Each structure stands twice: as C-alpha cells, then as structure tokens.
Amino acid sequence: xxxxxxxxxxxxxxxxxxxxxxxxxxxxxxxxxxxxxxxxxxxxxxxxxxxxxxxxxxxxxxxxxxxxxxxxxxxxxxxxxxxxxxxxxxxxxxxxxxxxxxxxxxxxxxxxxxxxxxxxxxxxxxxxxxxxxxxxxxxxxxxxxxxxxxxxxxxxxxxxxxxxxxxxxxxxxxxxxxxxxxxxxxxxxxxxxxxxxxxxxxxxxxxxxxxxxxxxxxxxxxxxxxxxxxxxxxxxxxxxxxxxxxxxxxxxxxxxxxxxxxxxxxxxxxxxxxxxxxxxxxxxxxxxxxxxxxxxxxxxxxxxx
Amino acid sequence: xxxxxxxxxxxxxxxxxxxxxxxxxxxxxxxxxxxxxxxxxxxxxxxxxxxxxxxxxxxxxxxxxxxxxxxxxxxxxxxxxxxxxxxxxxxxxxxxxxxxxxxxxxxxxxxxxxxxxxxxxxxxxxxxxxxxxxxxxxxxxxxxxxxxxxxxxxxxxxxxxxxxxxxxxxxxxxxxxxxxxxxxxxxxxxxxxxxxxxxxxxxxxxxxxxxxxxxxxxxxxxxxxxxxxxxxxxxxxxxxxxxxxxxxxxxxxxxxxxxxxxxxxxxxxxxxxxxxxxxxxxxxxxxxx
Numbered sequence: 138x139x140x141x142x143x144x145x146x147x148x149x150x151x152x153x154x155x156x157x158x159x160x161x162x163x164x165x166x167x168x169x170x171x172x173x174x175x176x177x178x179x180x181x182x183x184x185x186x187x188x189x190x191x192x193x194x195x196x197x198x199x200x201x202x203x204x205x206x207x208x209x210x211x212x213x214x215x216x217x218x219x220x221x222x223x224x225x226x227x228x229x230x231x232x233x234x235x236x237x238x239x240x241x242x243x244x245x246x247x248x249x250x251x252x253x254x255x256x257x258x259x260x261x262x263x264x265x266x267x268x269x270x271x272x273x274x275x276x277x278x279x280x281x282x283x284x285x286x287x288x289x290x291x292x293x294x295x296x297x298x299x300x301x302x303x304x305x306x307x308x309x310x311x312x313x314x315x316x317x318x319x320x321x322x323x324x325x326x327x328x329x330x331x332x333x334x335x336x337x338x339x340x341x342x343x344x345x346x347x348x349x350x351x352x353x354x355x356x357x358x359x360x361x362x363x364x365x366x367x368x369x370x371x372x373x374x375x376x377x378x379x380x381x382x383x384x385x386x387x388x389x390x391x392x393x394x395x396x397x398x399x400x401x402x403x404x405x406x407x408x409x410x411x412x413x414x415x416x417x418x419x420x421x422x423x424x425x426x427x428x429x430x431x432x433x434x435x436x437x438x439x440x441x442x
Numbered sequence: 443x444x445x446x447x448x449x450x451x452x453x454x455x456x457x458x459x460x461x462x463x464x465x466x467x468x469x470x471x472x473x474x475x476x477x478x479x480x481x482x483x484x485x486x487x488x489x490x491x492x493x494x495x496x497x498x499x500x501x502x503x504x505x506x507x508x509x510x511x512x513x514x515x516x517x518x519x520x521x522x523x524x525x526x527x528x529x530x531x532x533x534x535x536x537x538x539x540x541x542x543x544x545x546x547x548x549x550x551x552x553x554x555x556x557x558x559x560x561x562x563x564x565x566x567x568x569x570x571x572x573x574x575x576x577x578x579x580x581x582x583x584x585x586x587x588x589x590x591x592x593x594x595x596x597x598x599x600x601x602x603x604x605x606x607x608x609x610x611x612x613x614x615x616x617x618x619x620x621x622x623x624x625x626x627x628x629x630x631x632x633x634x635x636x637x638x639x640x641x642x643x644x645x646x647x648x649x650x651x652x653x654x655x656x657x658x659x660x661x662x663x664x665x666x667x668x669x670x671x672x673x674x675x676x677x678x679x680x681x682x683x684x685x686x687x688x689x690x691x692x693x694x695x696x697x698x699x700x701x702x703x704x705x706x707x708x709x710x711x712x713x714x715x716x717x718x719x720x721x722x723x724x725x726x727x728x729x730x731x
Contacts, residue, residue, distance in 0.1 A: 149546040155620035156539050160551060163536035163590060167555060170587050173571050174563020180570070191574045236463070242456055255464045257718060258471070261710050263649035265667045269674045269703050270470040273477065273696065278488035280473055312467065320725050344449045369560065377652055381671065395565070402566045403656070415564030423561050 181413035187406055201413035211414070213389075214397040221393060222371040224303060229310045230367055233318030234360060238348065240319065241326050253323075256316025268381035271309050272296060296382065299389040305382070306391070310375065321363065322356050329355035361439050369426030372418050394418050471707075478502070478700035485696045501701045510661060511669060511702070518648060518665040525585035525647040526640060529594075533639060537595045538624050541602035559592050572657055583657035584650070584665070591646075594639050597724065601635045602628065638724030641717055648710065670702050 150157060176192075181201055183193025205211040236256070243249045259267070274281050275295035282292045295301045329352065337347045376395040383391035394414060402411025426441075434440035472492050477485055481496030489495050505511055539545060540552055563571075568587065577583035605628065613627045629636065651667035658664060 146546050149544070153542075153545065153620070156542055156545055159535040159539040159620070159624075163532050163539075164551070164554075166532060166586075166590060167558060169575075170571070170589075171558040171562065174567035175561065177563055177567025177571055180567065185570075191570050239456055239460060242453065243460065248457070248460075252460045252464055254715070254718060255467050257721070258714065259467060261645055261649075261714060262707060263651060263667050265649075265651050265671045265674065266703055266707055269670065269699060270474060272674060273474065273700070274470060276696070278486055278696075280469070280488075280491050283488055283491065312470075315463075316467065320722060324726050343446060344452070380652075381674070398565060403569065408566050408570065412564060412566040415566055419561055419564055426560055 178412055178416045180409050181416045183409065185408040185412075187408065193409065197409075201410045202417070204410055205414055205417070210392075210397065211394075214392045214394050217390060218372060218374055218393040218395075220390075221303060221306060221374045224307050225310060225374065226367055226371065228307050229314060229318075230364065232311050232315045234322055234356070236315050237319040237322035237326060237356075238352065240323065241352070242344075253316065253319075256319070258316070259313045260317035262313075264375075264377045265381065267309065267313060268378060271305060271382060275301075275305060297384070297386040299387040299391070302383070302387045302391040306375070306378070309378070318363075321359055325356040325359040326352065357437075358439055361433055361437055362441065365426065365429045365433055365441055368429040369422060371425055372422045471711075474700050474703050477696060478704045480697065482695050482697045501695075501697045505698060505701045505705065511666070511705075513662055514664045514666040514669040515705075517663060518667065521581060521584050521650075521654075521665055522644055522647040524581065525589070526643045528585055529589050529591070529643040529647075530636070530640060532590050533595050533598060533643075534624075534629070534636075536590065537598035538602055538628065540595075541599045543603075555592050555595065569656060578657045579660055579663060581663070584653050585647070587653065588646075588650075591643070594642055598632075598635055598639060601632060605631065634720075634723065638720050641720055642724060645710070666702075666706050670699075670706055673699050673702055 180191075180193040182196060182198060184195050184197050185193045240249060240252060243252070273279055276282070277292050277294050281295070286292050293301070295305060333351045333355075334347055337351055342350065372394065374393050374395070376393070376399075379391055379393055379396050380399065383396060395418065398411045398414045398418070401407050401414065430440045469492075473490070476492055476494045477490050478501065479494035479497055479499065480490045481498050484490050484495035536555070540548055540555075542548070545551075562568075572578060572583050572587060577586065609627055609631075610623050613623050618626065649667065651665065651671055654663075654665050654668050655671065658668070
C-alpha cells in the first residue's frame with residue numbers, strides 16, 4: 138500500500154509542482170525561525186559558550202533544571218507569574234464580555250459606534266507608548282496622584298512601591314484590551330436568532346432573564362474558545378510591558394519568569410540556564426492549552442481542534 | 443410590549459457607564475497631548491490634565507530638530523514597509539497553497555504551521571540563532587524572524603477556501619498557470635482580506651520595539667520606538683540595553699517624552715478613523731472559522 142501512497146504524491150507533485158513551489162519559502166521560514174529555536178532548546182541540557190557551537194559544547198543532563206529548582210529567586214518569580222497570570226484571567230477575561238453585553242443594550246447606532254471606536258484605540262498603540270502613558274499617569278505629579286491627593290492629602294509614588302505594581306499592570310491590561318476583546322463577542326451576539334427573544338418576551342421574560350437565558354448561552358461557545366486560548370497563554374504574562382515598567386524597587390511583585398530569564402540570559406550571559414527556565418515555561422504553557430482543550434472537549438463538546 | 447421602568451433606568455445608567463469608559467479610555471491620550479503643549483513647570487506641579495497649561499511649542503521644535511529622531515523615524519517607516527511586504531508575500535503564498543484541497547500533505551503542512559502557535563523556541567534559542575546567522579545589527583533581524591503570523595495566514599486561508607472553484611478552473615482552461623491564477627484572479631478578488639492583513643502587519647511592525655532592542659546596538663539603526671523607550675527609561679548616550687534602574691528614571695523632562703509620544707502615535711491616530719472598520723472586519727473574518 139505504501140508504494141501507491143508515494144505514487145499519489147508523485148503524481149500530484151508532477152501535476153501541481155507550481156502549487157508546491159509556493160510552499161517552499163514558508164516551510165523554509167518555519168524550519169529556520171520556528172523549528173530551529175525549538176531544537177536550540179537543547180542548550181538547556183548542554184553547556185553553552187558564547188561564540189561557540191550554537192547547540193552547546195557538552196551534555197550536562199538536568200544540571201540547569203536542578204539549578205532553578207534550588208534557586209530561591211526562581212520560586213519568587215514563579216509565584217509572581219502565577220499571581221499575575223491568575224489575576225489577569227480573573228479580571229481581564231470577563232471585562233470584554235461585560236462590555237459587549239452593555240454595548241449590546243445600546244439601541245442608538247451612532248452612540249454605539251462612537252463607544253466602540255474609542256474603546257479599540259488603545260489596542261493599536263505600541264507597548265512603549267503604553268508604558269510611557271502609564272508612567273506619566275502614575276507619576277508623583279501625574280493625574281492619578283491629583284485625585285489621590287484630593288481625597289487623602291498625600292501622594293503615592295506608585296511605580297516605586299511594589300504593592301502597587303499588580304494593580305497598575307492589571308488596570309492597564311484592561312484599558313488596553315477591553316474594547317478590542319469585545320469585538321468577537323459582539324460578532325457572536327449578532328448571530329443570535331431574534332425569534333428566540335420574541336418567544337421569551339411572549340413567555341414574559343424581562344430583559345435580565347433574556348440576557349441570562351438567551352444572550353449568555355448564545356455567546357458561550359465564543360467564551361469557551363477564548364477561555365481555552367487565555368489559559369494557554371496563562372504563563373506568558375505581558376513580558377514586554379513588565380520589562381518596560383519594572384525597576385529594582387518593585388521586583389518583589391513585578392519580576393516574572395520571562396523577565397528573570399531575560400536578565401539571567403542576556404544581562405548575565407548564562408544562556409543555558411535561561412534556556413532551561415524558558416523551556417520549562419513553554420512546556421507548562423503547552424500542557425495548559427492541551428489540558429484546557431481536553432477538559433473543554435469532555436465537558437462542553439467544544440474544543441479548538 | 444412596553445418597556446419596564448427598571449429597564450429604562452438601566453438604559454440611562456448603562457449609557458452613563460459607557461461614557462465613563464470612553465472617558466477613561468481617551469484620557470491618557472488627551473493628557474499626553476496636553477502635556478506636550480505645556481511648560482515643564484506646570485507639568486511638574488501636577489497641574490496639567492486635559493488642557494495645556496503654559497502653552498508652548500518649543501519642545502516640538504527641540505525634538506524635531508534632533509537629527510537622530512528623524513533617522514529613527516525614517517527607520518521605522520523603512521522597517522514597516524519592507525517588513526509588511528515580506529510578511530504579505532510569504533503569508534499569501536502559504537495561505538494560497540494550503541487552501542487547495544487537492545494538495546496532498548495539506549493537513550500535515552497546516553499542523554506543522556499551527557504547532558508553532560502553541561510552542562516556540564523561547565527567547566535565548568532565538569537570540570542565539572539570530573546572532574549566529576549574522577542578522578544582528580541589520581534590518582533583517584527586525585523584519586524576518588516574525589514575518590509570518592500563523593493567525594493571519596489561517597484567516598487568509600479560510601478566505602481563499604471560500605472562493606468559488608469554478609473561477610479558477612475557467613482561468614486554467616484559458617491557459618493561466620497557478621501563479622497567474624493567484625496573481626490575476628484570486629488576489630484581485632481578495633482586496634478586502636489583503637488590505638486587512640496589510641494593516642495588521644503594518645501596525646505590528648510600526649509598534650514593534652523588542653527585536654530592535656535585542657539585536658541592534660547602533661543608534662543609527664534604531665526604530666523610533668527604541669528612541670522613545672530610551673527617553674522613557676532615562677537612558678542617555680549610546681546605551682541600548684540596560685536596566686531601567688530607579689535612580690536614572692525621570693531625568694528627561696516629561697515634556698520631551700510627551701512630545702515624542704505624540705509624534706510617534708500621530709500616524710496611527712491620523713489613519714485610525716479611516717481604517718478601523720477594516721480591522722474589525724478582519725477579526726470577524728477570523729472568527730468565522
């Protein structure tokens with residue numbers, strides 16, 4: 138049977154060589170720039186010397202993994218990552234849903250459009266600008282402190298106080314993502330059959346009951362799909378944003394696995410150790426997305442694949 | 443059926459909440475603009491919120507007279523144009539090939555691509571790779587490694603899949619080969635999705651800073667985002683990397699930072715009202731799958 142399979146490929150190659158030729162560059166791209174670094178992860182198990190072989194010099198087994206298991210800073214940043222990831226999921230995930238539901242109750246087309254247009258805007262900014270705005274707003278002489286001072290008479294140096302970092306981070310994530318995140322839910326809302334609402338009205342359901350029994354179940358598939366994706370990126374907390382916002386004074390709460398990895402790897406040139414940390418982080422991410430998908434398939438018969 | 447009193451109250455309340463949200467969303471923008479036109483003294487006194495105080499445009503003159511600012515600004519434009527062109531080329535040919543059901547091995551290639559969405563090599567292996575192939579301190583480190591967004595490719599693929607096959611069959615009977623069909627039949631019919639993808643990629647390149655931060659250490663090659671990042675982090679001189687330690691924060695005036703921010707967002711703010719509907723349709727397109 139194998140022969141005939143090859144024969145089929147042979148025939149289609151001959152007939153459609155032009156189509157296959159289109160695949161060459163993208164596949165080479167993926168091999169070099171996506172799969173290459175995946176293989177590059179072997180330096181987590183090998184000793185790497187800058188300037189030497191890019192796949193390391195000698196096998197050292199789990200040496201670097203043992204290193205982070207015994208590294209107290211690692212556990213601190215691990216906890217921070219879980220906390221920030223968890224808080225993001227808890228606060229940033231429901232916001233677009235609530236926003237979409239509120240927006241859905243607006244009947245005036247122009248007003249709706251205005252609110253939407255404004256809410257997408259932050260999504261299109263460079264993270265560098267976002268960081269700049271955050272620093273400006275939370276500065277001692279910034280706008281937020283004007284309000285704080287009005288109520289308490291004192292100013293807070295937000296960015297230099299570790300206990301404020303999570304609040305700043307989560308709030309700014311909501312600011313940036315809420316409007317844009319609502320698009321998919323708004324799209325899902327338009328697909329809900331109007332006759333369902335009519336029927337509910339006749340049965341005497343008020344607007345709140347309709348939302349509870351028709352609207353929310355209607356967008357549930359979208360919610361689940363996005364939840365799986367969010368759980369998958371649980372560990373990948375906003376690396377770039379934290380890198381731009383953190384400073385030694387707030388490391389206690391702001392330092393996460395990826396920023397620690399960045400310092401260990403690129404500032405202290407401990408490439409193998411940093412790769413081990415990174416590999417550990419991506420494996421957790423992969424396991425999370427696979428399990429979330431599996432659980433969702435079992436419970437709701439919905440899954441990404 | 444009449445609306446209940448509660449629902450009427452809710453609607454007023456709802457409109458109010460949405461207006462508050464809009465205000466909070468726009469406030470940081472308005473604040474940056476106001477500060478960019480204000481004098482440093484008023485900013486430091488914390489008196490600038492929505493309107494400029496001590497109106498001045500001197501800072502705009504100072505920033506726009508800095509040669510490095512314009513060199514970096516030009517770099518951003520170049521990286522955006524070149525990067526978007528490369529991204530579009532690769533995405534289109536990849537999506538088109540994968541959209542053809544007759545392509546043997548189609549499933550394998552799709553999974554091969556999609557897998558990279560869920561697992562990646564990580565920071566250090568990428569860094570080692572880019573340096574070892576000599577991309578450091580060249581434009582290629584910025585525009586090539588992230589060239590294909592698999593998500594965009596999938597949106598495009600499903601768009602191509604929904605195109606009527608008869609069109610292409612007719613074209614091939616008329617003697618067009620695969621390349622001809624893609625160029626002359628499929629692409630002209632895909633203007634909407636192509637435009638959306640160009641926008642997605644262009645905004646991505648325009649906003650990108652991290653690859654430049656990692657791989658470039660010559661000031662002349664920096665995109666404007668790095669210029670801005672260094673201002674914000676208080677980095678002066680030729681340093682590119684380095685921690686944003688607390689003691690060298692806020693050395694550069696808030697005024698200069700604001701002006702640079704305004705100038706950097708300006709292109710996006712200018713085209714945003716005209717193109718945002720395409721973005722929305724692009725995301726919708728993706729959600730169909």
